[in-house]
Amino acid sequence: MEKALQIENLAIKIYREKKAMGEAAANNVAEKLKIAIDERGGANLILATGASQFSFLEALQTKEIDWGKITVFHLDEYKGISDSHPASFRKYLKERILDQVAPKKIYFLNGDAEDLEGEITRYEKALTLHPIDIACIGIGENGHIAFNDPAVANFKDPKLVKVVELDEACRNQQLGEGWFPTFNDVPKQALSLTIPAIMDCKAISCVVPDERKAQAVYDALYNDINTNCPASILRTHQDATLFLDKAAASKIY
Template sequence: MKIITVKDAQAGGKVAFEILSEKLAAGAKVLGLATGSTPIPLYQEIVNSNLDFSDVTSINLDEYVGLPVENEQSYDYFMREHLFNAKPFKQSFLPNGLAEDLQEETKRYDAVIDSHPVDLQILGIGRNGHIGFNEPGTSFDITTHVVDLAQDTIQANSRFFDTIDDVPKQAISMGIASIMNSKTILLLAFGEEKSDAIAQMVNGPITEELPASVLQQHADVIVIADEAAASKL
């Protein structure tokens, strides 16, 4: 696990962009993408660049259950606003949170991932150590699944909604086993509130109670953390 410490999120976005550019130049064709505030500096760097993604496929980590793609809080909407409208990809996959049969949707998404092995997976990390929407206690062996969101995750996401009651209580998430199959993992963490999770991820025991700790077992993980997030390493 390689740790890169940067001054702040904007600097982190620049370093992440350099790594992504190198991977594309080396032949990467499939990117695993994340949502939330953490990857926005990276996406801004991409949008402002001259990189062409017309031959690149993207696969997103997750999507809320029950939100139409037109909803401003859906991850489909997020990706279009922050990246896809400016940088169209060859094809872009997200889970369908409105699927009538959610279990069938998880199988469909597993098939998408299996047929498009991820070259570079972008990750954030939750304050409780979750990656994607894989909450503490999630099996390391699980693939795409329907998640009942933890209360602290709902609380953290409530800042994006009018009230906490509007926050979806479920999501479809790429599983930990699927994430671990990515060739390279690039995890971004910014802010002091992520410092405990980062310290435990890097130096703590490998345990399903801190999902990100499994990354210790991956052969190629790069962590970009600002000084605040790295303060307890």
């Protein structure tokens, strides 16, 4: 580890490169899951997607985790996209970790459900019945967490899941990461866990690599806590850790 910081409640750990960052985050998550399993006989986990999570998910699979006692949720899914679409987050998670580790139960958020309100109700009920031990998240280039872009983020949202409009910066990020061939192919809406759904989790592990995230990281840590940078709310959580590589931390030290 290159450096450790504490800003308000948020622990920040900075690593020289992505592999070490992902390994450290995986160790943290594995420990939280083990504690929950030892205490209650099971654990509930939220996983994130996107290019930022590659090193973390790769490392997580190498840890001694009793996946047969873990129920898995995820943060978001594009509206109208099937689980066979190349950009589907359900497809991403199946291919990158879930098919390999075989959790006890997986709750997928179906962005292509015919009855979206019914899908939201179903997912909210499942989340309520499975209090989350640790949420694994990232921060977007626009400061979002999940798909809570600045214009739609609400720190006091009454919902746990909602349909959101994706802003131009968010859609450009999805294009830039290579998930879609053109900007017009990037969906304009998605289903997303809300900020209260994330903040209600017992612990949060936030993994953020790459220089393109450096400004969002700075804003999350040093600007006012408000929805101009939704990730700033992480500074108020009682057990949250931000894992950065040196590039993502380049504006903070």
